[in-house]
Amino acid sequence: MKKNFKAGVVQFDVENGQIETNLNTALGYLETLASENVSLAVLPEMFSCSFDNENLKDHARITDKVIERLSLFAKENQMAIAGTLPEKEKARIYNTMVFIDVDGKVKGRYRKLHLFRLTGEHLYYTGGNKIVTIDSSFGRIGLMICYDLRFPELARSLFLKKAQIVVVSAQWPEPRKKHWKTLVKARAIENQMFMICSNRTGIDDQLRFPGMSMIVDPMGIVLADAGSDDGSAFAEIEIELVENTRAEIPCSTDRRHDIYG
Numbered sequence: 001m002k003k004n005f006k007a008g009v010v011q012f013d014v015e016n017g018q019i020e021t022n023l024n025t026a027l028g029y030l031e032t033l034a035s036e037n038v039s040l041a042v043l044p045e046m047f048s049c050s051f052d053n054e055n056l057k058d059h060a061r062i063t064d065k066v067i068e069r070l071s072l073f074a075k076e077n078q079m080a081i082a083g084t085l086p087e088k089e090k091a092r093i094y095n096t097m098v099f100i101d102v103d104g105k106v107k108g109r110y111r112k113l114h115l116f117r118l119t120g121e122h123l124y125y126t127g128g129n130k131i132v133t134i135d136s137s138f139g140r141i142g143l144m145i146c147y148d149l150r151f152p153e154l155a156r157s158l159f160l161k162k163a164q165i166v167v168v169s170a171q172w173p174e175p176r177k178k179h180w181k182t183l184v185k186a187r188a189i190e191n192q193m194f195m196i197c198s199n200r201t202g203i204d205d206q207l208r209f210p211g212m213s214m215i216v217d218p219m220g221i222v223l224a225d226a227g228s229d230d231g232s233a234f235a236e237i238e239i240e241l242v243e244n245t246r247a248e249i250p251c252s253t254d255r256r257h258d259i260y261g
Contacts, residue, residue, distance in 0.1 A: 002239070003239050005039040005236075005237055005239075007038065007042075007165075007235060008036070008040070009041070009196060009197065009213035009215060010029040010042065010043050010198055010213070010231075011201050011213040011231065012200065013200065013201050014046065014202070014204075017055055023047075023069060029232045030081065033079070033234060034079055038079060038234045039138070040081075040082075040138055040167075041079055042083065042168070042169060043198055044169055044170065044198050044200040044213075045084045045145055045171045045198075046085065046086065048062070048086075049086065050200075051121075051204070053120070056086050056124060056125075060085075060088035063087060066085060070083075070098075071104040075104030080099065080138065082099045082143070083097065083198070084145055094111040094112070095111065095115075096109050097111075097143045097144075099134055099136070099141065102137050107136055108141075108143060110130070110132035110143035110144075110145070111126075111127070111129075111130070112127065112148065113131075114150070114151055131157050131158065133162070133163050139164040139239050141165045141167060142165070143166070144158070145169055146170035149168065152187070155191050156190075158193075159193065164242040165239075166193060167196045167197070168184070168196070170199040170200070171204075172199045172210075173208065173210075180199065181212060184197050184216055185216055185220045188218060188219075189219065191218075193242055194215070194217055194237060194239075194241075195216045196215050197216075199211060202230075211229065212225065212226065212228065214233075218242050219245060
């Protein structure tokens with residue numbers, strides 16, 4: 001397990017239904033991060049096709065090919081990559097985060113638990129039913145997607161499963177950007193873990209997205225912020241800071257699980 005490594009976040013204006021364009025954009029920013037020796041990178045939510053909901057079945061047919069290209073890049077550059085794509089199983093479509101480790105192999109898949117009703121996600125997608133942590137080259141990592149941030153129960157469940165890092169892919173809108181920053185920091189502080197969070201930029205159907213992809217440490221310190229423009233950001237991760245923080249403030253020991261579970 002790598003104790004010290006660089007993690008990065010990518011943000012760009014994800015174009016509806018334009019899989020090849022979006023994939024090339026993502027790979028371009030991943031190349032930039034690779035040149036900085038970044039070992040773990042997170043892409044925005046639905047980075048391949050965005051929420052082109054009327055055509056999800058067509059897009060889901062190409063998801064395996066997208067994963068193949070990312071896996072090849074991951075192996076060639078020794079870079080783990082996480083991001084979400086449409087996944088089809090029988091008649092159902094899921095918003096699924098795929099985690100590809102540095103060897104190019106898919107180590108975990110997480111289907112978004114909480115569907116955002118305000119934009120009608122529940123009309124097109126099926127919610128997942130599993131909380132997912134994976135043992136990666138960087139320690140134990142928990143997976144979350146966008147709206148999941150508003151549910152502290154999920155982040156706490158990942159904490160109880162010994163997650164040291166949580167990666168988040170999002171399409172979080174401009175009107176609630178203050179919530180984004182507050183919730184990312186809160187999840188990091190209350191669970192004493194790193195949060196590596198990617199959010200998109202641009203405009204979709206008059207809804208603006210602020211970027212603000214960020215990396216936050218277990219004490220809530222923002223180590224990297226990608227700002228509001230298309231691009232990427234990265235920071236050094238010292239994984240021992242997780243255990244040091246948990247030892248200094250022993251929330252796990254002092255939890256009243258006998259009262260609230």
